[in-house]
Amino acid sequence: MIALLIDADNLSSPAWVDEAVETLERNEGAVAIRRAYGSAENMKGLADVLRLRAIRPFVNLPLSKNTTDMSLAVDAMELACLAPRPKLMAIASGDLDFVPLVVRLRERGIRVVCISERAKLSQDAIPAYDQVIYVGAGQVLVPEPEKLEILALAVEVVRPAPKKSVAKAAPVKPATTKAPAVATKKAAVKKAAKKSPGKAAEAVTSPQTIVAAFPNLRLGQWLELSDVAKILHDKKLLAKSATSTKLFKKFPEHFELTPAGKPNKVRLIQL
Missing domain, CATH: 3.40.50.1010 (5'-nuclease)
Structure with a gap:
């Protein structure tokens, strides 16, 4: 029975x-x-x-x-x-x-x-x-309503800029000597951003966006680091080549990791 x-x-x-x-x-x-x-x-x-x-x-x-x-x-x-x-x-x-x-x-x-x-x-x-x-493992974690705007902003920042269509136009006057330099600088910035999306993602990741992506952190209990990392990867807040341990260590006043040697759990201290 x-x-x-x-x-x-x-x-x-x-x-x-x-x-x-x-x-x-x-x-x-x-x-x-x-x-x-x-x-x-x-x-x-x-x-x-x-x-x-x-x-x-x-x-x-x-x-x-x-x-x-x-x-x-x-x-x-x-x-x-x-x-x-x-x-x-x-x-x-x-x-x-x-x-x-x-x-x-x-x-x-x-x-x-x-x-x-x-x-x-x-x-x-x-x-x-x-x-x-x-x-509840299969449930989709939805950020709190007040955090959706922050998360949307983070995703928007790391999204590559769409290519602008170039329309044919009548011949124009030759550009000044400074114009090619400006165009070259813009192209270099776009190329660098495309090559290193991970750095762009880390630049906009903050304790607030992390908690918005994984609301269970608000409970203050120890959570599996692998579970949190998976969500951060899915939300594009953590690059594939980056480690969640390194990310959380950037915010020691907000997050705590355990054990000290090889952390496998994380919890929120404060926002």
Whole structure:
């Protein structure tokens, strides 16, 4: 028997809840127990996916303190005491609070899987689980509306200037001696810009445009450097030959890299 317990105050996207159920069934088999815990507001937003996936909603009491984690943990231990008990229990949340629960479930011989968004999963929680399944990886990250203008400006700057069509005209007076020099200078600038698009991209890349291209940095959590670099390459904010490590080291007051020797994670300190 497989049980899926969803912390709807943490995993609150309908698309990701649907993906969690689909992925778990594809990898492990039929999910017999499906429950979601959360506030009335979050449950309302998940109403359609809860109905389509036959997930039982457990709404919290309207108290001053959020009690979702406690409600989920109590039910998890109750399920662990059943006969027969679940062979696998999936907790859909990235909260670190669930680590003591995970340890107790594993002590009772239950395999425990974590399902979470990559940006919301606490790194300290990963070792406690038998397996971690990330959802939302295929979602397209869209910059915040107020940052779209900045990003559009950056892209416009690095875009090569279109070639001007030359129309045939009547003979004109010979140009002055300075004109050929000006034309030659303009041609040289265009040629240099065409040869080194990477330098042009780095010149307009700033902490603001980086965060606009990868909004999850605003969460302040450690993120995979490779994921951030891929988005920056796709957005033309980082040249193919350039490294993301070198780029982030240019802004030490805004970004932090770890580990010091060979960084593989990055987080935003401040803008």
